[in-house]
Amino acid sequence: MTRGTTPVVPDDGLTTAERRRRPVVLVNTGDGKGKTSAAMGVAMRGWAQGWDVGVYQFVKSATWRTGERDALTRLGGLSGAVTWEQMGTGWSWTRRGDGQQVEAREAAVEGWEYIREGLAEQRHRLWILDEFTYPMDWGWIDADEVAEALRARPGTQHVVITGRRCPQAIVDVADLVTEMRKIKHPFDNGQRGQAGIEW
Amino acid sequence: MTRGTTPVVPDDGLTTAERRRRPVVLVNTGDGKGKTSAAMGVAMRGWAQGWDVGVYQFVKSATWRTGERDALTRLGGLSGAVTWEQMGTGWSWTRRGDGQQVEAREAAVEGWEYIREGLAEQRHRLWILDEFTYPMDWGWIDADEVAEALRARPGTQHVVITGRRCPQAIVDVADLVTEMRKIKHPFDNGQRGQAGIEW
Numbered sequence: 234m235t236r237g238t239t240p241v242v243p244d245d246g247l248t249t250a251e252r253r254r255r256p257v258v259l260v261n262t263g264d265g266k267g268k269t270s271a272a273m274g275v276a277m278r279g280w281a282q283g284w285d286v287g288v289y290q291f292v293k294s295a296t297w298r299t300g301e302r303d304a305l306t307r308l309g310g311l312s313g314a315v316t317w318e319q320m321g322t323g324w325s326w327t328r329r330g331d332g333q334q335v336e337a338r339e340a341a342v343e344g345w346e347y348i349r350e351g352l353a354e355q356r357h358r359l360w361i362l363d364e365f366t367y368p369m370d371w372g373w374i375d376a377d378e379v380a381e382a383l384r385a386r387p388g389t390q391h392v393v394i395t396g397r398r399c400p401q402a403i404v405d406v407a408d409l410v411t412e413m414r415k416i417k418h419p420f421d422n423g424q425r426g427q428a429g430i431e432w
Numbered sequence: 433m434t435r436g437t438t439p440v441v442p443d444d445g446l447t448t449a450e451r452r453r454r455p456v457v458l459v460n461t462g463d464g465k466g467k468t469s470a471a472m473g474v475a476m477r478g479w480a481q482g483w484d485v486g487v488y489q490f491v492k493s494a495t496w497r498t499g500e501r502d503a504l505t506r507l508g509g510l511s512g513a514v515t516w517e518q519m520g521t522g523w524s525w526t527r528r529g530d531g532q533q534v535e536a537r538e539a540a541v542e543g544w545e546y547i548r549e550g551l552a553e554q555r556h557r558l559w560i561l562d563e564f565t566y567p568m569d570w571g572w573i574d575a576d577e578v579a580e581a582l583r584a585r586p587g588t589q590h591v592v593i594t595g596r597r598c599p600q601a602i603v604d605v606a607d608l609v610t611e612m613r614k615i616k617h618p619f620d621n622g623q624r625g626q627a628g629i630e631w
Contacts, residue, residue: 254626255626257626257629259629261466263613265611266458266470266608267466267467267470267610268466270469270470270471270472270473270474270477271465271466271612272469273469273472274466274470274473274500275469275628275629277476277504278469278499278500278503278627278628278629278630279628279629280503281498281500282627282628284628299477300479300480300481301473303480304476304477304479304480304503305476307507308503308507311506391629404615404616409465409617410616411464411465411614411615412464412612412613412614412615413466413612414611415610415611416603416611417607417608418608418609427453427456428477429477429478429480429483429558429590430458430474431477
């Protein structure tokens with residue numbers, strides 16, 4: 234990453250400073266590694282800017298503690314604000330007291346409703362919607378509706394979305410889309426994931 | 433990333449636990465975004481495991497403070513150990529007192545010498561060699577020599593190498609290689625990099 238000049242000078246009437254502050258939607262997709270870890274790297278950068286960072290992990294179990302969660306919530310305790318939510322069988326704000334499990338589909342929809350409200354309210358400066366492509370890909374959440382909410386979001390809210398098979402509607406609204414492509418993976422040879430590297 | 437089973441059970445005489453602790457070489461290459469930020473996500477995971485983490489940034493200016501540097505050195509102050517070195521015009525351990533600038537090529541070679549010694553001494557548990565492909569690609573550092581040092585490294589040292597145009601010798605020794613491929617980039621439309629997202 235360089236801070237150099239761009240190949241095109243846009244005719245958008247914005248100054249360079251304004252263009253540097255423009256809110257962006259980033260997508261990390263593809264079958265390869267690094268989609269979540271790159272999003273977490275961006276979360277660190279946002280934290281260092283003093284931004285309010287919200288991480289919403291779809292799919293991942295609510296009880297699965299990852300290194301990035303430990304590190305970022307620790308940073309959030311130092312300065313800035315880091316909110317960390319994992320869906321599992323219900324989000325922290327929806328978890329039933331009666332021990333009843335929420336269906337994954339219902340939990341995903343509840344998660345998106347909460348995020349959509351939060352975007353309208355500018356709850357965070359940087360949003361990490363981890364593995365958010367899956368509930369869209371499965372038809373649980375309407376990708377066009379998400380794209381519309383992203384287009385309509387007020388202020389300067391950056392959004393990072395990760396996961397395989399990113400719907401085209403999200404690619405269309407995104408400013409930057411990266412495909413992580415597997416060239417060589419130890420799972421091919423029977424190597425297993427390990428703490429410190431994979432989570 | 434799942435913790436599930438692998439498609440192949442390797443015939444290497446190792447137990448699953450041993451295989452989980454096997455040292456790995458990871459490469460993030462390609463022209464797309466996320467190579468460094470994904471490496472920094474892995475650094476967070478390593479930190480959370482209590483590992484000694486060493487980040488060596490080639491090419492990047494020694495005075496360029498990034499968010500990931502702020503975040504990880506802050507974490508290193510809490511627990512674990514995070515060493516952060518940026519090459520610029522000389523590393524912290526080689527910087528001349530006389531204000532004389534070291535040639536980039538010389539600095540890169542000195543960096544590699546120091547890292548090679550450190551690998552032999554098991555200085556870190558997790559090494560991040562950021563943008564290390566460039567001095568190899570430019571012919572300043574011999575990729576075969578690096579590959580040999582990686583193969584010969586003792587103990588359980590994980591190494592992450594980032595940068596475009598990764599030499600084949602490094603791909604060959606790597607356990608996991610991911611290509612970050614640009615699908616859509618705001619620079620195409622004259623958008624500039626910005627703090628909190630790109631650094």
